[in-house]
Amino acid sequence: MRVQRAAVIGAGAMGSGIACVLSQCGIEVLLKDVEQAFVDKGLGNIKRMYDSRVKKGTLSEAEAANHLALVKGTTSYDDFKGVDFVIEAAFEEISVKLDIFKTIDAICPSKTIFATNTSALSVSEIASATSRPDKVVGMHFFNPAQFMKLVEVIPGVKTSDETVKFATELCHAMQKTPVKVQECPGFLVNRLLFTYMNEALYVLQEGLATPEEIDNQVVAWGLPMGPLALFDLTGLDVCAHVNKFLYAQYGARFQPAPLLSKMVEAGCLGQKSGAGFFMHDKGVPVKGEAKKINPKLAELIAAVNKENPSANTNAGAPKKTFDVHRVILPMFNEGVYAIQEGVIDPADVDVAMQNGCGFKRGLMTIADEKGLDWVLAELNSYLYENAKTPNERFRPSWLISKLVGAKVNDFSGLYKKPVAIG
Ligand SMILES: NC(=O)c1ccc[n+]([C@@H]2O[C@H](COP(=O)([O-])OP(=O)(O)OC[C@H]3O[C@@H](n4cnc5c(N)ncnc54)[C@H](O)[C@@H]3O)[C@@H](O)[C@H]2O)c1
Incomplete structure (x- = not known):
């Protein structure tokens, strides 16, 4: 089946990247989130992705405009009746995903294939929220989805071979590299x-x-x-x-390793908190300068070794x-x-x-x-x-x-x- 109309649920980091990749291969995309502000943020991200390609000279302005015009933002499921394929990239919480799959199962035509971009939840469990577990598959993209080539294609226990074939062919159409991975914690x-x-x-x-x-x-x-x-x-x-x-x-x-939870307890979360194993200036390491090691690290390591002598x-x-x-x-x-x-x-x-x-x-x-x-x-x-x-x-x-x-x-x-x- 060739996909003509798709929907992406969740307009965050992954959803906007996936919507960009789908639109790039000529597929109309509905980008759905719970609030208009999140939809707008996602659409803004996609525009930036296309603008940067125009700037680099890998895409003409007209091509970028045509691709971008294929993506339509929405906060409702109203238009889901006409889609061939839905990929969910909402929060990584099983209750959220079960709710979404139950809803789309009731609205989308029986032929529509569903995919989840979950990083760690069970594809089989998510599929169980629908009346079509044979048409539900994991498609695990990597961040940033518009650049990273790999997609782990993960069948649930009831996913049909046709659905796996569909997901694999869609990956090829998106110029991605699919690899089939059987469902297991962390995938591959x-x-x-x-x-x-x-x-x-x-x-x-x-x-x-x-x-x-x-x-x-x-x-x-x-x-x-x-x-x-x-x-x-x-x-x-x-x-x-x-x-x-x-x-x-x-x-x-x-x-x-006990050091990880020790660092988290100390508020050293990495780039987002300004300090992890290295120091970060406004979230990113200063270019051209030697990386500065977090001055708290030695003290935290000493504390970990004192508390967990057997871990060393x-x-x-x-x-x-x-x-x-x-x-x-x-x-x-x-x-x-x-x-x-x-x-x-x-x-x-x-x-x-x-x-x-x-x-x-x-x-x-x-x-x-x-x-x-x-x-x-x-x-x-x-x-x-x-x-x-x-x-x-x-x-x-x-x-x-x-x-x-x-x-x-x-x-x-x-x-x-x-x-x-x-
Ligand atoms: N970030 C990564 O590196 C990465 C990589 C691979 C897979 N994933 C998976 O992709 C999914 C999304 O991750 P992300 O990093 O894009 O998260 P994110 O927080 O950037 O975006 C999630 C979006 O989903 C929306 N959302 C939440 N509930 C919704 C609902 N019921 N309906 C519609 N939209 C809803 C949120 O408003 C938000 O905009 C997660 O399952 C995550 O595990 C993330």
Whole structure:
């Protein structure tokens, strides 16, 4: 089915970006929010997105005006009777989403496909608010939606193959890169990212490196930004919430570093509060100047180590240096856990991380470069670093152990997609 008319519910950061992308490929878009002021803000954002493209010379003024004219703001569901596709990007609260899906189910034609941009809620539960769970799918865009290529396409338990195909084709029409991810907490990208961000906090707590040293090594490894800068950008309070959620779902591999909640309690929330791991001037780091570390950080780390002596696995051990693989390995390991659970096609892990987070190289290539036997040995060395208590954040997935046992050392080679016959 070709989409001619779509609706986006929620005119915030994500909704306005998604509406912009839809209008750009010639689709009429209704942008709905609860109040006219929010609708106007969203429409203003879209205009700015198009204006900046005109300024950069990637779009003519006439093209921008034509695209913009396709987006109509609304505070009512009146025109929803004529839409082929609805994507919801309202608040991340299950009661809000259930209410929205129940409402649109009663108004939209039975053929209309519904998508949710939820970051962490259950697509299956959201779909259950409708009489058409087969036509409800997760489409998780990345921020800013008008730039980031990746869309995680997440079927709920009752989503039909046709709906997944529809969502995938729509992504292609929007010039996005869809990756199918089975429903699981954090889906793929956030699930992997949080293991690595959390580990960076442990490195900091253990006094192995400064925030700048950690970030610089990670960037040199091939990520667009370091984990501590990413914490500051995303908001430490938001990250603490996600960390707790993933820990509740997956257990010990996601044991949150106590430093994060300590920082949040101290009001250090990142760019939005003016201070996180680094200091921020009016929300953004001062360009051209060395990043200034939050002067409160040392005191907060000392307090955390005093309150949680067991959280510091390095306590009493000879002083080590920071090896960037310490933060990359948990992310790789989590990727293999996702593969062994059937959450993702092995060939798609790198596609997702490169298009969703801007990784300059593939995460799974680490196995090709270093060998899976090296990965397993490293994970085990961190797991058993402290003789008394294994560090469960590094517990290797059984798939890695199985492959190494079978003397398979090249992960991507083993899982290359079969060549189509005929
Ligand atoms: N911000 C991100 O980085 C990001 C990335 C991927 C997915 N998401 C998800 O996208 C969704 C939206 O996030 P956001 O960052 O754009 O939030 P936002 O706060 O910027 O915007 C949400 C908008 O939804 C509106 N809204 C709330 N209830 C509504 C309702 N009943 N009907 C219509 N509009 C309603 C609000 O008024 C607000 O304008 C959330 O589910 C979030 O988890 C966010």
